[in-house]
Amino acid sequence: MSDSIQLPSYKDQSDEVRARFAEIYKRPIKLQAKGISKSFTTPKGTVDVLNPISFNVHRREFISVIGPSGCGKSTLIRMLAGLETLSGGTFLLDGKEPSGPGADRGMVFQGYTLFPWLSVKKNVMFGLEVNGRSGAAVEQEAMQWIDLVGLSHAAEKYPSQLSGGMKQRVAIARSLANQPQILFMDEPFGALDPHTRCQMQSHLLEIWRNVDVTIMFVTHDLDEAIYLSDRILVLKANPGEIHEFIEVPVPRPRTSEQLLSPEFLATKQRLEELIHPKHEATEAGDLAIVRMTDVNDVVE
Ligand SMILES: Nc1ncnc2c1ncn2[C@@H]1O[C@H](COP(=O)(O)OP(=O)(O)OP(=O)(O)O)[C@@H](O)[C@H]1O
Numbered sequence: 001m002s003d004s005i006q007l008p009s010y011k012d013q014s015d016e017v018r019a020r021f022a023e024i025y026k027r028p029i030k031l032q033a034k035g036i037s038k039s040f041t042t043p044k045g046t047v048d049v050l051n052p053i054s055f056n057v058h059r060r061e062f063i064s065v066i067g068p069s070g071c072g073k074s075t076l077i078r079m080l081a082g083l084e085t086l087s088g089g090t091f092l093l094d095g096k097e098p099s100g101p102g103a104d105r106g107m108v109f110q111g112y113t114l115f116p117w118l119s120v121k122k123n124v125m126f127g128l129e130v131n132g133r134s135g136a137a138v139e140q141e142a143m144q145w146i147d148l149v150g151l152s153h154a155a156e157k158y159p160s161q162l163s164g165g166m167k168q169r170v171a172i173a174r175s176l177a178n179q180p181q182i183l184f185m186d187e188p189f190g191a192l193d194p195h196t197r198c199q200m201q202s203h204l205l206e207i208w209r210n211v212d213v214t215i216m217f218v219t220h221d222l223d224e225a226i227y228l229s230d231r232i233l234v235l236k237a238n239p240g241e242i243h244e245f246i247e248v249p250v251p252r253p254r255t256s257e258q259l260l261s262p263e264f265l266a267t268k269q270r271l272e273e274l275i276h277p278k279h280e281a282t283e284a285g286d287l288a289i290v291r292m293t294d295v296n297d298v299v300e
Pocket residue numbers: 040041042047049067068069070071072073074075076
């Protein structure tokens with residue numbers, strides 16, 4: 001018996017969702033991936049990590065990328081950010097082929113990448129100065145981005161004096177200060193405790209609402225992907241391929257109450273089916289029992 005569900009197209013969703021996607025699809029294409037692929041050469045031979053994949057991202061879309069461990073999520077966004085070479089295909093940013101990393105693309109990683117010897121303000125200013133800017137205007141601009149992520153009160157603090165969530169807010173401010181066209185985020189909240197993670201998700205949506213930036217966000221967390229995204233790019237592994245591109249049918253603005261809405265739960269069920277297909281689930285009967293002791297104690 002199959003209880004598999006298919007999410008209806010956005011065209012068959014509520015008026016709000018239909019209108020939102022119609023508006024998104026009218027926007028210019030910010031990123032066009034055209035058959036991009038990746039193979040790594042290892043001592044054991046060539047490993048095909050990503051088969052050629054193609055997709056479009058529209059301006060100011062919020063796209064999450066999910067899939068099983070090792071399916072190539074990080075590799076994909078590292079290639080798009082210019083941090084990794086492509087083995088095949090190409091991609092266009094605003095219709096043009098970029099060369100190498102550039103200020104048009106920002107990246108936020110899971111690990112905290114702030115300079116420990118610089119204050120919050122100096123960390124944010126650093127990105128601007130690296131791009132050839134200097135003077136009082138840089139400090140003023142850095143403070144605007146710090147304000148945007150709600151950290152004005154901590155501008156003179158050092159990373160060691162900040163919580164994990166605060167550090168990631170600085171990392172976001174530092175990336176956004178260069179006004180990238182597209183921000184790539186690789187499990188940025190993966191190291192945070194659940195409560196801080198939820199707060200950061202709301203902060204990020206708030207920031208994204210106020211800044212003209214397109215976001216591609218890698219996560220393992222299905223709730224996080226649904227809560228944040230317009231669409232979710234689901235990859236499968238060995239080699240990585242597009243499984244499905246899901247239009248999230250949950251209205252915006254998003255709230256935590258929606259975690260239990262029928263649309264949210266249906267999307268989550270679909271993602272579960274794609275990422276953890278039933279036949280892969282290990283039944284208790286499949287487990288090899290390793291007897292660690294001869295003692296016949298009954299423990300349950
Ligand atoms: N430099 C490299 N050389 C060889 N293989 C690599 C290299 N970088 C990544 N890989 C391999 O490519 C595959 C995809 O890695 P990637 O980190 O992109 O996956 P992922 O989906 O982000 O994984 P996870 O969810 O566990 O973070 C993995 O099998 C990984 O071992």
